[in-house]
Amino acid sequence: MSTETLFEKAELRNSSVKAWKEQGKKIIGTVCCHVPEEILHAAGAMPYRLRATGVTDLSEGDTWMSTFTCSYARGTLQYLIDGTFDFMDGVISSDGCLMAGRIFDNWKYVDGNAEKKEFYLKQIAAPRMNNENAVRYYRDYLDQMRTELGAYMGVEITDEKIRASVALYNETRRLIRALYDLSKSDAPVVSGTERLKLILAASSMPKEEYNEMLKDFLARAGSRAPIKNYRARIMLVGSALDDPEYIKVIEDKGGLVVTDALCFGTRYLWEPVELEGGDVLTSIAASYLKRPVCPRMVDLHDEFGDLIVNFCQDFKVDGIIYERVKYCEIWGGEGLYFGEHKGMKEADVPLILLEREEIMTNIGQLAVRAEAFIEMIEK
Amino acid sequence: MADGHIEKVEYWRWEESRWKNPEIPDWRGSLVTAGVDIGSTSTQAAIMTDGQLYAYASIRTGSNSPSSAVDAMNWALEGTELTPADLHYTVGTGYGRVNVPFADSTVTEITCHAKGANYIYGPTVRTLLDMGGQDCKAIHCDENGAVTSFMMNDKCAAGTGRGMEVIANLLAVHVEDIGEMSFRIDAEPPPVSSICVIFAKTEATNLMRSGWSKEKVLAAYCHAMALRVARLLERNEMQLDFAITGGIAKNSGVVKRIERLIGAEALRTDYDAQIAGALGAALMGKALHEKKGGKSGRRREGG
Numbered sequence: 001m002s003t004e005t006l007f008e009k010a011e012l013r014n015s016s017v018k019a020w021k022e023q024g025k026k027i028i029g030t031v032c033c034h035v036p037e038e039i040l041h042a043a044g045a046m047p048y049r050l051r052a053t054g055v056t057d058l059s060e061g062d063t064w065m066s067t068f069t070c071s072y073a074r075g076t077l078q079y080l081i082d083g084t085f086d087f088m089d090g091v092i093s094s095d096g097c098l099m100a101g102r103i104f105d106n107w108k109y110v111d112g113n114a115e116k117k118e119f120y121l122k123q124i125a126a127p128r129m130n131n132e133n134a135v136r137y138y139r140d141y142l143d144q145m146r147t148e149l150g151a152y153m154g155v156e157i158t159d160e161k162i163r164a165s166v167a168l169y170n171e172t173r174r175l176i177r178a179l180y181d182l183s184k185s186d187a188p189v190v191s192g193t194e195r196l197k198l199i200l201a202a203s204s205m206p207k208e209e210y211n212e213m214l215k216d217f218l219a220r221a222g223s224r225a226p227i228k229n230y231r232a233r234i235m236l237v238g239s240a241l242d243d244p245e246y247i248k249v250i251e252d253k254g255g256l257v258v259t260d261a262l263c264f265g266t267r268y269l270w271e272p273v274e275l276e277g278g279d280v281l282t283s284i285a286a287s288y289l290k291r292p293v294c295p296r297m298v299d300l301h302d303e304f305g306d307l308i309v310n311f312c313q314d315f316k317v318d319g320i321i322y323e324r325v326k327y328c329e330i331w332g333g334e335g336l337y338f339g340e341h342k343g344m345k346e347a348d349v350p351l352i353l354l355e356r357e358e359i360m361t362n363i364g365q366l367a368v369r370a371e372a373f374i375e376m377i378e379k
Numbered sequence: 380m381a382d383g384h385i386e387k388v389e390y391w392r393w394e395e396s397r398w399k400n401p402e403i404p405d406w407r408g409s410l411v412t413a414g415v416d417i418g419s420t421s422t423q424a425a426i427m428t429d430g431q432l433y434a435y436a437s438i439r440t441g442s443n444s445p446s447s448a449v450d451a452m453n454w455a456l457e458g459t460e461l462t463p464a465d466l467h468y469t470v471g472t473g474y475g476r477v478n479v480p481f482a483d484s485t486v487t488e489i490t491c492h493a494k495g496a497n498y499i500y501g502p503t504v505r506t507l508l509d510m511g512g513q514d515c516k517a518i519h520c521d522e523n524g525a526v527t528s529f530m531m532n533d534k535c536a537a538g539t540g541r542g543m544e545v546i547a548n549l550l551a552v553h554v555e556d557i558g559e560m561s562f563r564i565d566a567e568p569p570p571v572s573s574i575c576v577i578f579a580k581t582e583a584t585n586l587m588r589s590g591w592s593k594e595k596v597l598a599a600y601c602h603a604m605a606l607r608v609a610r611l612l613e614r615n616e617m618q619l620d621f622a623i624t625g626g627i628a629k630n631s632g633v634v635k636r637i638e639r640l641i642g643a644e645a646l647r648t649d650y651d652a653q654i655a656g657a658l659g660a661a662l663m664g665k666a667l668h669e670k671k672g673g674k675s676g677r678r679r680e681g682g
Contacts, residue, residue, distance in 0.1 A: 352528075364474070369531060372489035376526045 003220075006213045007194070009201035010244070012053060012079070016205035017087055020046050026089040026153065031076070031103050032096025033263050033293060034126035036284050038169050038273065039146055040092070041207065042161035043153045049203035050085065050103070051242040051264070052076045052358050064106045070325045071358035072240050073099035080107050090120030090152070092145065097296060098329045120152040128298050130289045139285040146281065159280045166284070170272040172207050175214045180266060182218075183258040184315055187226035192236070192257025193248045199264055200242060230256035231378045233316055235349075237261040237308060238323040238356075239331045245360055250321065253371040254378075259315040261308050267293045295334040305341030312349050319350040319377040321370070326355050350377045391544035391554050393421075393626070396651065397436040397454050403428065405460060410675035412468045412668060413455075414660025415448045416488060417475030420512025420540050421626060423657035424451035426461065430665055432498070434459050435654045440512075444478035452481070467675060468668035470660040474513075486663045488656045489518055489529050495659030496622050497524025500646045505618040508608060508637070508645075509655070510627035512540040515608055517615040524659070530615040535575055538607035540626045542576040543633075546600050549580055550593050561597040561632035568595050570603035579603060597632065605636035612641055622646040624655035 009016055020027060028040050029050040037047035052075025060081040061074030079085050080103070093104035104123050111119075124141035127134035150157040179198060182190050190198075198217070202210050231254030236247070242264045247257050260266055273287040289297075292304035311317065322338060324331040335353050339345065352373045354366065409429060416423045417440060425435040436455035440447045448471070456462065463481060471479030472491040479485070492509045502522040509516040515538050518529040532538065547554040571586070572578040583596050591599075604627075612621075623645045627633050629652065638644050650658075668675075 350528075365531075368474070368487055368489070372487040372526065372529060375487060375490045376528075 003217060006201060006217055007197045009205045009210070009213070010197040012051075012084060012204070013087070014201075014204055016209060017046075017048070020206065021087050027087055028090040028092055028120060028149075029080075029085060029088045031091065031093035032100045032126070033268050034094035034096045034288060035092050035124065036142060036273075036288055037207075038162060038165040038284060039142060039157065040149065041165040041168065042157045043146075043149045044155055045089070045149070045153060046206050048088070049264075049268075050076050050080070050091070051200070051203070051240075052079060053200065053242045054245075055079065055358055057082070058359065064110055065102055068327050069102055070099045070239070070327045070329075072242070072325050072328075073103050075358040077103050077106055077110075081110055089118070090122070092120075092122045092124065092149075094124050094126040096126060099327075120149065122148060127289065128296055130297060130299055135282060135285045135289055138289060139279070139281050142281045142285055162280050162284070163275060166273045166275055166280075168207050168211070169269065171211050172202060172214075173269045173272050175211060175218065176202065176266075176269055178218055179214065180259060180315075182221055185226075186316075187228045188256065188258060189221050189224035189226055191227060191247075191251055192234070192260075193244045193251055195257075196241070196244045196247055196264065199268060200244070202269065203264070227256060230254055232256070232318040232374045233258045234374075235259050235261070235308070235311060235315065235317040235320045236265070236323060237320060239325040239328040240264060241323060241356075243358070243360060245363075246323070246356070246366070249363055249366050250370045253367060253374055255319075255321075255370055255374045258317065259311045261294075261304070261311065263294060266311070267291070294330055296330050301337070302341065305344055309341070309343035309347050312347055317349060318379065319352070319373060321373065322351060322353045323356045324353065326357055388551070390547040390551055392439070393554050395436075395438045397434070397457070398651070399434040399458060400432055403431065403433055410467055410665065410668065411461060411465050412470075412661045412664035413452065413466045414470050414472060414491065414657040414662070414664060415452060415479045415482065416473040416491065416654075416656035416660060417444050417448055417471070417478060418473045418488075418512050418656070419514075420544075421653065422447040422451045422473075422475075423654045424448070424455040425654050425657035425661045426455055426459070426466075427658075427661040427665065430662070432650075432658060432661075433461075435651070435657060437651065437653055440475070444475035445480045448475070448479040448481075467673060468664040470664040470667065472656050472660040472663075483664070484667060486660060489516060489531075490526055491656045491659030491663060492516070492624050493518050493520040493526045493659065494524040494662045495655030495657070496520070496624050497522075498658055498662060499624070499648050499650045499652065499655055500620070500622040503620040504622045504646065506612065506615070506621045508612060508621070508623045508625075510538075510540065510608065510623060510625040510633070512626065515539055515611060515625075517611045517617070519615065519618065524662075528615065530611060532607070532611050538604050542579065542604065543600075543627065543630065545576055545580055546583060546597070549583060550587070550596060552593060552597065555629070557597055557601070558630040558632035558634075560594050561601045562635075563594040564592075564598045567602060568599045570606055571596075571599045572603065601630070601632035601636055604633050605640055608633075608637055609640040612637075617641060617643070619643060620646055622648075622652075624652045626653050628652035 028045045040047040055075035061078040234255040292300045422440045423437045471482035471485045476485040507518040519527045571582040
């Protein structure tokens with residue numbers, strides 16, 4: 001299998017999507033990484049994370065959403081409305097951020113199918129705190145989802161099925177961590193641009209197939225050409241970033257993106273779901289809520305800061321690029337507090353804040369900022 | 380208008396210039412480096428011999444960036460003993476940095492302006508404001524002119540040289556006279572829009588219709604530009620000493636208003652602050668040439 005075959009899976013309408021649909025099976029779109037894909041998988045559906053990669057027209061998104069909505073959300077709605085995602089049999093959204101919620105609301109309002117029985121539509125609440133009450137509350141939504149999705153799919157989503165799905169997903173997580181491990185080397189064999197494509201592939205194809213392909217990729221990674229001619233090692237943090245072209249602009253200037261704290265990166269499938277002996281949904285709820293995913297978790301700021309500091313050390317990061325999509329609710333104000341974390345202060349890693357739009361019209365502006373930052377931190 | 384045609388005056392057109400260091404009458408140095416800064420509006424070429432500024436030229440960027448680079452360099456070399464073959468190392472900078480056909484490498488204008496300001500204003504500069512043709516940058520640097528952080532605004536021509544040119548044309552005032560004229564007022568008027576240069580132009584037109592003098596409108600425009608820039612400086616936590624580079628550094632109407640708003644005086648210089656980018660590029664060229672162990676000496680003679 002060639003690497004290109006795996007990269008093709010990062011395309012929105014990739015060959016795995018087509019093959020899945022040809023078998024008459026269902027694909028359910030998810031918004032935000034707080035929708036536990038394991039439950040969808042256990043139902044026999046293919047979870048597919050909705051995104052706006054490569055969007056060039058926001059006319060529908062602009063029509064239905066306020067221009068104060070982030071362009072990632074408007075782009076995702078655009079794709080739902082303009083037919084790019086016409087292979088979806090349903091959409092499940094969490095209230096991961098206000099924008100994610102609005103994708104759901106507007107799609108529900110706009111699309112005629114949304115009210116029909118053949119399209120499954122569900123919004124779940126994901127608390128922004130991590131405590132017992134929050135876990136219980138979140139678990140109730142997961143239980144609703146299990147019941148309703150099971151009815152829609154015509155199957156019973158048993159604990160055994162969910163446990164099997166969790167095992168499969170934990171294997172995906174293990175493989176993704178191994179993929180990132182490759183970038184700890186002084187001469188990594190995978191660029192940040194390529195790695196994002198591999199993560200996008202994970203979010204857009206069946207995990208059984210993905211695990212096999214990624215395993216094969218990792219086994220052959222040693223024969224790839226090491227990347228030595230970079231000028232600085234960069235970590236990316238910030239808003240949902242689903243466009244490999246953005247990273248390519250930075251890497252073309254010599255900034256090798258070695259790691260990230262992005263929800264289409266390490267924050268997607270990383271920490272394993274720990275299944276304890278008790279209730280399986282409670283275990284999933286607890287595992288999902290304790291992840292330092294992004295600043296939405298109001299009581300995990302220190303943990304999130306610790307994670308970034310640890311990544312900086314593990315991946316020998318020279319500088320952090322903090323990218324925020326304009327009007328991003330989660331990352332908009334975080335920049336004010338970002339450097340206040342004790343470990344971050346001590347680590348004193350150079351940082352730059354860049355504003356971003358989903359449509360890549362500002363490549364020149366990004367390029368000059370990225371290059372100047374690289375010149376600043378280059379050793 | 381004697382022949383029935385209105386004379387077309389390009390009020391925005393600032394004077395192109397060149398300079399040769401009178402203290403270095405003949406080139407006797409051994410290392411010649413050059414920097415070419417292709418900006419959106421102007422192009423500068425600076426030549427340094429042994430780390431000293433030897434000559435420069437500043438011209439308007441035409442529609443063809445490579446030919447602008449060649450023209451600026453040829454003009455800077457004119458009247459000197461040097462030819463392009465004498466340049467040991469040339470660095471391209473500015474938005475058109477990749478379009479300098481004879482450049483050995485490229486460096487961003489952010490890094491180059493900090494280096495250039497360090498040369499022009501001295502090692503005490505900690506905050507640099509580069510006000511260019513189509514963007515504005517607040518840069519922090521250390522005593523060596525190395526960038527420690529920066530912030531850019533390039534979303535709109537408001538607050539940039541191009542915006543000033545638009546107003547010059549609209550009010551039929553030569554761009555180089557704007558600064559001085561903007562102080563011929565009784566009291567500082569409120570600013571026009573600093574969000575969008577088109578809105579500012581519309582506002583300025585309406586103010587003229589309502590009876591404002593040109594001077595008052597210019598004051599309102601300079602005020603708006605200064606406000607926009609002062610906000611950028613505040614966001615980037617300004618530190619002293621403070622200096623300005625770029626074409627707008629020559630506009631006292633904006634500079635003095637910025638100083639008033641931020642409560643600090645910008646350093647002054649006898650150099651043309653518009654050449655800081657090209658000068659910094661030439662300095663970077665020297666460092667890069669030495670880093671790679673490049674030879675010095677007369678290239679034409681030594682082969």
